[in-house]
Amino acid sequence: MELKGMMAVGGPQAWPACDEDIKRFVVELVELLKQELGDRLTGIYLHGSLAMGSYYRPKSDIDLIVVVENKLEAALAGKVGVAIARKSENRPTTGNVELSIISADAAKRVPIPVPFELHYSSTWHDRILNHEVDYSEERTDPDLASHLMYVWKRGIGLTGKPIPEVFGAVEWASFMDAVMDDFSWIIEEEHIVETPFYGVLNICRVLQLNSEDSRMVHSKDEGGEWGLKHLPVLYHPLIRQALDIYRSTEPVSEEQRRTGGKDWDRQMLLDFRDYARSYFL
Incomplete structure (x- = not known):
């Protein structure tokens, strides 16, 4: 993987006042998802260190939750996964994207464990590109309860509907x-x-x-x-x-x-x- 324009920058960073190449990458990824998902897209939400003002370029990942109106067909999920994986190969940082796509129903009801339509991270990268993920299976992730709490408490909407309209409250337990x-x-x-x-x-x-x-x-x-x-x-x-x-x-x-x-x-x-x-x- 080629890292574009790597540079050493001091201090924690926060969205949107982050390095220009990081901001450009996130904006381009958002536009890519808008193109791939079209009117199925409800919104894209940033959470984690970049949303909380503690993003450190050499170590941190870019954490996103993407909400779609309904469950994705397997073929579309596979296509979107490949597009995300390809885009991530041109990211400007060592840290990768960690992204989950969930349905609007899952975002609002927050069933435990939370079901997801697609997940992308470094560990999923090769499986996605090698078409080894069966998107017809229902998948859940216990960690999503934590991610959704961070969206609810300290997340940032990048496009689409506001957080309070999309996400239900996560039970503290x-x-x-x-x-x-x-x-x-x-x-x-x-x-x-x-x-x-x-x-x-x-x-x-x-x-x-x-x-x-x-x-x-x-x-x-x-x-x-x-x-x-x-x-x-x-x-x-x-x-x-x-x-x-x-x-x-x-x-x-x-x-x-x-x-x-x-x-x-x-x-x-x-x-x-x-x-x-x-x-x-």
């Missing part, structure tokens, strides 16, 4: 189930060693959610800052390293994204994992 499912994966075995800054900052974010009663949702950036204020001092150097690497402007390859291309203290990561496990005992 369903949101927390999705969050804790991801948390459980992080603290299983040695997964935190495989994805250290993601694991450390998400642990902080989950502990923040469980310690507060605000029913607000937080970015990884905000979770890390909370961890430095509220978690034991012993873990502050690890949390600070995770934040520094997450925020770094140093370009990284796809292979380096999980670690930031840096060395980590394996034992400290496992100790922090064990602390996180004990938090819920």
Whole structure:
């Protein structure tokens, strides 16, 4: 994959005041989806770090929820998936697009688990291009409850109907189930060693959610800052390293994204994992 116009830019970015090439890519992707979906399209909604003002170019993904009026026919879903995958190959950043297409009914009712028409991310890229996805099957994703909560709380409409008209409220318990499912994966075995800054900052974010009663949702950036204020001092150097690497402007390859291309203290990561496990005992 060729990365177009990569550059190192300092500080967090937010839509729409982000690097011009990132903004242009998102606008072009929105236009592509409008062309592919036509009058079936209800709206396209940005969530995640770019919507919350904590997008760091070398590490962050671009997170989108696309809502369509009705379920997509298998042939159309396959065509749209290929178009998204091809467009993503010309993105200007290492981080990819993470995008789900859901029906207007699913967006409004939020059944658990949430059904989706199409999902695109780096892990789906080759399967989509190799036509290995069976779009005639009904598929659900437990993580979508979390994504839809972020849209509802802190999302940005890029085109189409306003968020309050399209999305129903996500039950907090369903949101927390999705969050804790991801948390459980992080603290299983040695997964935190495989994805250290993601694991450390998400642990902080989950502990923040469980310690507060605000029913607000937080970015990884905000979770890390909370961890430095509220978690034991012993873990502050690890949390600070995770934040520094997450925020770094140093370009990284796809292979380096999980670690930031840096060395980590394996034992400290496992100790922090064990602390996180004990938090819920």
